Amino acid sequence: MKELAQQLKEKNLKVTPQRLAIFQMLSNTVEHPSAETIYKALETTHPTMSLATVYKTLDALKKASLIQELNVGEDCFRYDARTHSHPHLICVSCCKVVDMDSIYLNDIRERVEKNSDFDILDEKIYFYGVCPNCKESKEH
Amino acid sequence: MKELAQQLKEKNLKVTPQRLAIFQMLSNTVEHPSAETIYKALETTHPTMSLATVYKTLDALKKASLIQELNVGEDCFRYDARTHSHPHLICVSCCKVVDMDSIYLNDIRERVEKNSDFDILDEKIYFYGVCPNCKESKEH
């Protein structure tokens, strides 16, 4: 909370209840909700907030590097309050999106740079598969 | 060519000039065009073909695993006639999308499976950076 307010101020962004609510909601979930999902989740506590505000807030937070946008291949974006690049795992059965500690893939960027001659700035890594839960329920 | 006709038949898909044209166009380019780009590229040779047909054909080819859909983070999809999963490099300066031989990353999927308990079926890996060309032109 206080951190967010601080960081917003540093970027000349105003601290508003809507921004706090959206950032807090994103920080407290392990899901990776879309704009629509966030909007609906805040409907009860912030009934007057419009969908446009959700979009604009997400855009502002994204530009301020306070959240990141995920492009899982669906028809809409998802958002993640963890801003350092880390791979995501998507369950093709239940559509859940979970974080993966990137420590396991630390050496990849280096390898790619060596082999491609690109200067790599960022990466987006998605793995698609069946999560432990869905594996189990399929077996029964 | 003949191969495609064969493969379409095997999947109970009809062989049509439009499908052949789109697949051929995709096979002969190292770019990774979008539906719109494909549509425009075929405008002269296939003036009657509609954009809806392009979309449906791409969808059919995708479902038949004859092409793959790329989600680079733009507002539309790109397509690739190489169907085995391989990482893509996107130049943030000139927006070029290039293929990367996946040999270099062969061991990753295994590592991820071990650490996540998912059964991994597929992966989408994108690296964003500056390509050799753009690096050079920036220096001068």
Added chain:
DNA sequence: TATTATATAAAAATTATTATCAGTAAGGTG
């Protein structure tokens, strides 16, 4: 040939996202 299934083109519909704009609130300054 008659029948059936699938493909196409054109247009309309859908849907995520963005733009517009009038009204409002935040945060600074005196």
Added chain:
DNA sequence: CACCTTACTGATAATAATTTTTATATAATA
């Protein structure tokens, strides 16, 4: 605290990629 500037909000309209629909055409099959 009152004022002022600027950024933000909310409602709605606009945009654009994609999907669906509908009518027609084509091919496969009996």
